[in-house]
Amino acid sequence: MRRLLIGYDIGSSSVKTTLLDADTGKVVSSDGQPKIEMPIDSPQKDWAEQDPMMWWKYVINTTKSVLNSGAVKSGEIQGIGISYQMHGLVLVDQNQEVIRPAIIWCDSRAVGIGNQAFDELGQEFCLSNLLNSPGNFTASKLKWVKDNEPENYAKIHKAMLPGDFIAMKLSGEIFTTESGLSEGVFWDFKKDSTSQELLGYYGIDQDLLATAVKSFSETGRVNAYAAELLGLDIGIPITYRAGDQPNNAFSLNVLNRGELATTAGTSGTVYGVSDQPVYDPLSRVNTFLHVNHEQLNPHYGVLLCVNGTGILNSWLRRMLGGESLGYEEMNALAAEVPAGAEGLCFIPFGNGVERIMENKAVGAHLSGLNLLKHDKRHLLRAGQEGIVSALTFGFNIMKNMGLSLNTVKAGRANMFLSPIFREAFVNMNEVNLEFYDTDGSQGAARGAGIGAGIYSSDQEAFVGLEKVASYMPDQKLVEVYKEVYQQWEVNLEKVR
Missing domain, CATH: 3.30.420.40 (ATPase, nucleotide binding domain)
Incomplete structure (x- = not known):
């Protein structure tokens, strides 16, 4: 059976x-x-x-x-x-x-x-x-x-x-x-x-x-x-x-110190594991007990969250084409313009208060709009780059907390299906990205197996989990996206 x-x-x-x-x-x-x-x-x-x-x-x-x-x-x-x-x-x-x-x-x-x-x-x-x-x-x-x-x-x-x-x-x-x-x-x-x-x-x-x-x-x-x-x-x-x-x-399978996971659904997150109860003095990223925490073997999860992630992408879809505009087509259109979207910049904070903004409702902002140059392709690219820039802002906070951010794991889903999003994420943050064919419901099922005693160890629970792709920074693109992020920070300071 x-x-x-x-x-x-x-x-x-x-x-x-x-x-x-x-x-x-x-x-x-x-x-x-x-x-x-x-x-x-x-x-x-x-x-x-x-x-x-x-x-x-x-x-x-x-x-x-x-x-x-x-x-x-x-x-x-x-x-x-x-x-x-x-x-x-x-x-x-x-x-x-x-x-x-x-x-x-x-x-x-x-x-x-x-x-x-x-x-x-x-x-x-x-x-x-x-x-x-x-x-x-x-x-x-x-x-x-x-x-x-x-x-x-x-x-x-x-x-x-x-x-x-x-x-x-x-x-x-x-x-x-x-x-x-x-x-x-x-x-x-x-x-x-x-x-x-x-x-x-x-x-x-x-x-x-x-x-x-x-x-x-x-x-x-x-x-x-x-x-x-x-x-x-x-x-x-x-x-x-x-x-x-x-x-x-x-x-x-992110369970131990130094390991990192990321998602980019309605909200975007990076979640790192520490064996120390670290915190950000401004509480812009947050520390919780990880699922495998024990008092004598502590594991803490440090969570960076950007509320305005996939919700911005879905908003752009509704505004620019509705049901007739698919996400794959949006990604292809975004790829038709160069990194930096020719000066167009999106601040994506339009989904409630943002923790990385110290619980302030900064709102979503579009900067640098040129009515003679920019079209929906630029909007789509600027939206994706703006989301990654917001995640990078949080990444830097996590680095200052002492977390090592070298390799990040993600499920093959949501905004990480976009080549532009992946390219920006990997190069703006200078991290390796590993893709796995899994999602939250599969994780919950594996967790049930541990809790029910079917699996004798954490590692046994991950039989069948496969890495399907890896992405690494390209030094030329690192320099390009460094400039994109610096300009995004300038625009952020203006709206703050």
Whole structure:
């Protein structure tokens, strides 16, 4: 009998589900829905919300799809892993019913709350104990609900992250992870426990938080209700859970000091692993517990995030051609103009506040527009180069924190499918880029295998993971893109 694993990746754009053969490491079947991006509601300026039941609907649909495509037999599925969009806030009542829409990662409403906490708790305390400013993270979002929606706050049984919600829907059990609490800036790294100082300052009862466990551990089993809805067997264990960026790093076998992973979806990230609790004094990049962290064998994930990444590229698509303009055509058009887009420059910060800009809403800006010269080809190239420049800005912060940035791993997906984007990324940052045929849902499935005890080691979990391409800097292009970045910095200073 086959041993199969299910991995869910709950994004803000789509939900992807993969059925993985645990013994070969190969995908049996996979499906992502919806085929167009899920809506993000913004009822007020700088707000970003989604209905958690929308995620659950697509979990149901994609599960049925992969089970049918994989011709799954009863007893074959050995474990379930969940990856999810980080920093979101989901609130449920005693009946496990959703109280209000989820406040998701790119929502900016709690910035002022977090900044005030940073000052009043003390920057030294926050950086040395929390490794971050409370900023716009989950704890501050929960405080916002407490202050602004007391009737909703009074109904809360548990506050959770998006992945915790999906696990609850599958099992009826409510747990979170230590890594997840650190993502929400609820975690005291010195005490290796929930921060009582932060909870006390915000006036949040510890009981509102779910019990925290390790990322690789059983946190419930599929119950009869979920089994009937999804077509699964009752009793399949849920054995892994992680935020999308730690999980993306895990899916690329990035587990040890000095290793790096990157993504370029709706947001763009670089995630590095350290064995020291490092932090940026301005909290422009953020440190969390990595999925394999143990108190006696520490692993920390340092996350650089640029909100305005694929969302800028999709905006350009809508503005310049809509459904009739495909991403491959956009990449080909961008390649028709030289690096630097003949003086056109994009600042891509138009998707909420940006952490690397010290939690300020800098906005998106187009500079150097020449109405007699520039056309959509220049816009497309400037957009991609502007995104890479923003990532480079964050790269430099990470270098100043002491992280070694030489080789970066990425899944073959999203904006890294663009030759222009890859060329700019490799040469502007002077790094080697390794491409792997994997994604977050595959990583979640492999994590489930570790948590279920199917794999005896991390390395055994990565059987079947293949490097499909490598890209290295070209010294001539390094000089070209150095000039592109320097001009981008000049334009950034003007708009700041």
